[in-house]
Amino acid sequence: MNLLLIGAAVFFTGGVLELLIRQKRTGVVFAVSAALAQLLILPPVFAVLINGYSLAFVVDFSFPIGMAYLRLDPLAAFFVFIISIGGLLAAVYSLGYMKMYSESRYSLPVYYFFIALLVTAMLLVVTVQNALLFMIVWEIMSLASFFLVSFEHHKEEVRKAGLYYLIAMQAGAALLLTAFAWAATLAGSLDFAALGRVLGTPGAVSTCLFLFFFFGFGFKAGLLPVHTWLPLAHPAAPTGVSAIMSGVMIKTGIYGILRILLLGGVPNVFLAYFVFGVSLVTGIFGVMNAIVQHDLKKLLAYHSIENIGIIGIGIGLGMLGMVYRQEGLALCGLLGGLLHVFNHFTFKSLLFYGAGVVYTKTHTREIDKLGGLIHYLPVTATLFLVGSLAISGLPLFSGFISEFAIYTGLVRGLAAGSAILRIAIGCGLAGLAFIGVMAVLCFTKVFSVCFLGSPRAPRPERLSEGSAALLIPMAALSVFIILIGLYPLLALPFLKNTVTQFIPGSTAAAWDNLMALFGRLSLATAALGGLIVFFLSLRQLLLRGRPVQIFKTWDCGYQVESSRMSYTASSFAAPFLQLIAPFVPGHLKVRPPQGLFPREASYESHHDDFVAYYLIDPLNGLVRRFLGLFTWMQSGRTQQYILYGLAFLVMLIAWIIVMPK
Amino acid sequence: MMTLLPILLILIAPILFIGVINRVKALWAGRRGAPLLQAAYEIGKLLRKGEVISKTTSFVFRLSPALQIAAVIFAALLTPLPGRPAVLSFPGDFILFTYALGLAKFVMVAAAMDTGSSFEGMGASREMTFSTIVEPAFFLLLGSLALITGQTSFTDIFAFLNYSAGYSVLVKSLCTISLFIMLLVEGCRVPVDDPNTHLELTMIHEVMVLDYSGPDLAFIQYAAGLKMVLIATLLANVLIPGSAGTAGGLLLYGIALAITATGVGLVESIMARVRMTHVTQFIFLMSALAITTFSVVVFFLSGGF
Numbered sequence: 001m002n003l004l005l006i007g008a009a010v011f012f013t014g015g016v017l018e019l020l021i022r023q024k025r026t027g028v029v030f031a032v033s034a035a036l037a038q039l040l041i042l043p044p045v046f047a048v049l050i051n052g053y054s055l056a057f058v059v060d061f062s063f064p065i066g067m068a069y070l071r072l073d074p075l076a077a078f079f080v081f082i083i084s085i086g087g088l089l090a091a092v093y094s095l096g097y098m099k100m101y102s103e104s105r106y107s108l109p110v111y112y113f114f115i116a117l118l119v120t121a122m123l124l125v126v127t128v129q130n131a132l133l134f135m136i137v138w139e140i141m142s143l144a145s146f147f148l149v150s151f152e153h154h155k156e157e158v159r160k161a162g163l164y165y166l167i168a169m170q171a172g173a174a175l176l177l178t179a180f181a182w183a184a185t186l187a188g189s190l191d192f193a194a195l196g197r198v199l200g201t202p203g204a205v206s207t208c209l210f211l212f213f214f215f216g217f218g219f220k221a222g223l224l225p226v227h228t229w230l231p232l233a234h235p236a237a238p239t240g241v242s243a244i245m246s247g248v249m250i251k252t253g254i255y256g257i258l259r260i261l262l263l264g265g266v267p268n269v270f271l272a273y274f275v276f277g278v279s280l281v282t283g284i285f286g287v288m289n290a291i292v293q294h295d296l297k298k299l300l301a302y303h304s305i306e307n308i309g310i311i312g313i314g315i316g317l318g319m320l321g322m323v324y325r326q327e328g329l330a331l332c333g334l335l336g337g338l339l340h341v342f343n344h345f346t347f348k349s350l351l352f353y354g355a356g357v358v359y360t361k362t363h364t365r366e367i368d369k370l371g372g373l374i375h376y377l378p379v380t381a382t383l384f385l386v387g388s389l390a391i392s393g394l395p396l397f398s399g400f401i402s403e404f405a406i407y408t409g410l411v412r413g414l415a416a417g418s419a420i421l422r423i424a425i426g427c428g429l430a431g432l433a434f435i436g437v438m439a440v441l442c443f444t445k446v447f448s449v450c451f452l453g454s455p456r457a458p459r460p461e462r463l464s465e466g467s468a469a470l471l472i473p474m475a476a477l478s479v480f481i482i483l484i485g486l487y488p489l490l491a492l493p494f495l496k497n498t499v500t501q502f503i504p505g506s507t508a509a510a511w512d513n514l515m516a517l518f519g520r521l522s523l524a525t526a527a528l529g530g531l532i533v534f535f536l537s538l539r540q541l542l543l544r545g546r547p548v549q550i551f552k553t554w555d556c557g558y559q560v561e562s563s564r565m566s567y568t569a570s571s572f573a574a575p576f577l578q579l580i581a582p583f584v585p586g587h588l589k590v591r592p593p594q595g596l597f598p599r600e601a602s603y604e605s606h607h608d609d610f611v612a613y614y615l616i617d618p619l620n621g622l623v624r625r626f627l628g629l630f631t632w633m634q635s636g637r638t639q640q641y642i643l644y645g646l647a648f649l650v651m652l653i654a655w656i657i658v659m660p661k
Numbered sequence: 662m663m664t665l666l667p668i669l670l671i672l673i674a675p676i677l678f679i680g681v682i683n684r685v686k687a688l689w690a691g692r693r694g695a696p697l698l699q700a701a702y703e704i705g706k707l708l709r710k711g712e713v714i715s716k717t718t719s720f721v722f723r724l725s726p727a728l729q730i731a732a733v734i735f736a737a738l739l740t741p742l743p744g745r746p747a748v749l750s751f752p753g754d755f756i757l758f759t760y761a762l763g764l765a766k767f768v769m770v771a772a773a774m775d776t777g778s779s780f781e782g783m784g785a786s787r788e789m790t791f792s793t794i795v796e797p798a799f800f801l802l803l804g805s806l807a808l809i810t811g812q813t814s815f816t817d818i819f820a821f822l823n824y825s826a827g828y829s830v831l832v833k834s835l836c837t838i839s840l841f842i843m844l845l846v847e848g849c850r851v852p853v854d855d856p857n858t859h860l861e862l863t864m865i866h867e868v869m870v871l872d873y874s875g876p877d878l879a880f881i882q883y884a885a886g887l888k889m890v891l892i893a894t895l896l897a898n899v900l901i902p903g904s905a906g907t908a909g910g911l912l913l914y915g916i917a918l919a920i921t922a923t924g925v926g927l928v929e930s931i932m933a934r935v936r937m938t939h940v941t942q943f944i945f946l947m948s949a950l951a952i953t954t955f956s957v958v959v960f961f962l963s964g965g966f
Binding site for chain 2: 371372374375378381385389392393394395396400404407408410411412414415418419422423425426429430431432433434436437438440441443444447448449451452453454517520521523524525527528531532534535536538539542543546547548549550551552553554555556563565566567571572573574575576578579
């Protein structure tokens with residue numbers, strides 16, 4: 001535990017040093033300290049994951065926090081691993097990526113400081129066991145990420161996105177604060193263990209508390225309907241930040257939900273169905289909106305929402321299993337959900353980093369302006385393809401393994417339980433399949449429109465492959481993706497203690513049974529790999545010594561080649577868009593060609609977020625109208641404000657005097 | 662040898678399956694038609710040729726056909742024959758089956774987009790759109806069958822599938838029709854797609870492989886045929902009860918495949934393809950049937966609420 005705290009301190013010191021030292025190459029100090037921190041953090045993490053014990057550290061703060069425990073249990077260790085590795089990769093990537101800001105008016109040392117602060121705060125968020133301390137580090141995490149999102153603060157849309165993010169986080173924190181305060185009052189202590197006793201008492205109170213926590217943490221995770229900050233904040237932030245926010249930070253929301261679940265169990269059946277249902281809708285909604293996006297990073301942000309949905313489906317299944325006392329079901333759901341947390345960290349960070357390389361080279365995030373990049377950025381393209389295949393959940397890659405675990409849970413749930421459970425499971429099966437196939441549609445679109453074909457917009461200069469600092473983090477992540485995809489038993493044993501602590505009673509047999517299943521699955525995937533190698537070599541063999549001519553693409557006899565005619569992302573998604581049109585309100589701005597000799601014409605399409613458009617924005621409007629009633633109080637004159645303060649004090653004193661003891 | 666017999670049977674079936682479809686169409690139109698083994702001759706000829714490759718393409722285009730055929734053959738390893746287990750079988754293998762076919766689709770679509778041709782883009786986009794409707798329905802169907810039998814692997818589901826309960830005739834017919842629609846969609850046959858069309862604008866599957874030639878094209882054509890056979894095999898599994906025994910099962914399997922191929926040929930002879938914008942409506946029929954199947958099964962298993 002001490003090692004972990006020293007590691008966190010090393011991370012933080014790296015960031016502070018960046019501020020203090022004027023160096024030629026900003027970021028090197030932080031990268032080195034991040035690497036050093038791994039040496040300190042990873043040994044206790046692995047010890048806890050493998051042995052299943054927990055390490056504790058007590059700090060005796062005086063009032064109001066009191067005795068505060070920092071504890072590294074298997075659940076915390078799992079998230080610490082992701083945060084720590086994610087922090088290191090972001091540090092390395094930023095070395096290459098942030099170069100483009102070195103001549104700008106934005107301050108790089110400040111950037112590194114806030115990254116360090118964010119990582120340190122996240123490390124504490126998952127270990128702190130005291131409600132008040134938790135809220136403090138939680139807020140530090142939110143604020144650090146707010147400053148990172150608003151890094152390019154001279155741009156108006158970045159400032160807007162940053163503020164939107166800040167307000168969303170404060171709304172979520174308000175829910176959490178309410179829930180913590182309520183629970184702590186009932187428990188008479190701020191310690192998590194005491195809160196657990198309140199949460200574990202069945203009844204209306206614990207149900208309400210669970211819902212408060214669920215949506216409070218849901219703000220951070222990006223669950224429907226409180227996801228609306230993600231598609232704004234991710235495109236605004238520098239890519240290293242988007243990757244760490246999407247890959248790591250939103251998972252602290254998932255951590256929160258799991259922690260509450262671990263402390264109090266599932267209060268009642270309704271909540272299990274509720275979590276399952278909300279997650280299913282989140283998943284479908286996320287990928288549907290991803291399909292219609294034109295902005296690469298906004299699209300990836302919506303995919304984060306989708307994957308949070310998949311993780312939530314796993315957790316919901318786990319809760320159903322816990323309620324109905326079906327160990328196999330609970331095990332599959334939680335294992336799938338947790339593994340998907342890690343998998344999503346790997347492939348989403350990889351994809352964001354890939355998008356960042358594309359941005360540094362082409363200076364655009366607009367998918368429809370890209371194309372043919374695979375010929376200039378072969379390594380980036382290949383790694384991005386690995387990420388795309390993984391996020392689509394296709395076999396041989398890690399995404400399939402976690403989705404397979406969730407599917408297995410669903411299929412097991414069919415055998416057990418009531419008609420209601422069966423109907424829920426049916427929706428889950430169809431819904432998860434729908435999410436999966438839409439992800440395939442979306443990533444065939446993204447990958448092929450960005451990297452394949454020919455450029456859709458004129459490109460002035462020849463492009464060159466990204467630097468090593470950009471590519472190494474991507475390559476490292478793809479190693480995780482491929483290893484887990486080919487041989488899941490490498491990773492699953494590390495999750496055993498994390499998953500089984502949720503399930504009371506003996507789970508050894510159910511666990512071994514599940515591992516045997518994954519053993520057979522990896523055997524089968526090996527057969528698939530073998531077949532692929534066989535047919536690739538067969539092709540080589542057949543074509544040896546035969547003429548292979550390079551010619552142009554078949555164009556139906558039409559002789560004018562123009563890459564402007566090639567299919568764009570919008571046209572690729574168009575037929576599917578027709579099917580889901582009611583759920584993605586679209587706006588068209590068309591200026592048709594006019595007159596006999598038309599000069600110019602334009603066509604603009606834009607799609608809104610259904611929930612933001614119909615729910616969040618109108619609500620915001622209401623709040624704004626209500627608060628507008630009080631604008632007369634804000635005059636801008638200091639004297640008046642002092643008067644307010646005086647009036648408040650007078651009223652307070654009067655109240656104390658008048659009110660009887 | 663006997664254990665390998667079923668997989669060998671599946672692997673040679675595509676040739677005859679395509680042969681029967683084309684023969685039925687020819688007979689219906691009053692022609693004699695090509696030999697039943699025509700597909701084998703074509704594939705054999707393609708395997709002996711060189712290739713022409715578009716200069717716009719990358720390694721994705723070159724790797725794709727081998728990946729497609731490998732993935733589809735792998736899916737065949739997971740498919741049981743009536744009365745016989747699949748080569749690879751474990752709980753939840755049907756998930757791997759569907760996702761292996763998904764992998765084949767991913768690389769096929771990516772390769773089509775790799776050529777930079779807008780025609781191929783059109784085909785790719787349509788293919789993906791149709792899949793989004795088919796896959797959830799397919800999972801619901803398999804969920805229904807898993808629910809009836811209480812089993813979770815292809816082999817066990819079909820081995821335990823019997824139609825003793827009263828409502829099972831309903832389930833059987835609903836499954837049969839849904840799988841037949843799936844066969845038409847995934848096999849790109851009329852009324853979804855016309856394999857004989859000559860206009861690139863109206864193609865779906867054919868346009869995605871326009872730029873392929875030689876061994877690559879042979880791989881793709883074989884994979885496409887095998888994919889149809891796999892779905893037809895599932896259909897045969899639904900139709901033929903496990904009680905038919907191993908030898909009888911194989912015989913009935915052959916007959917079922919022949920009937921299915923004849924059905925595809927007849928549909929193709931008497932129907933025109935529907936307008937592109939209406940194809941999705943046709944496929945939604947499968948979703949509706951799948952939802953009905955699942956509801957029927959849940960309803961009766963729970964004792965009618």
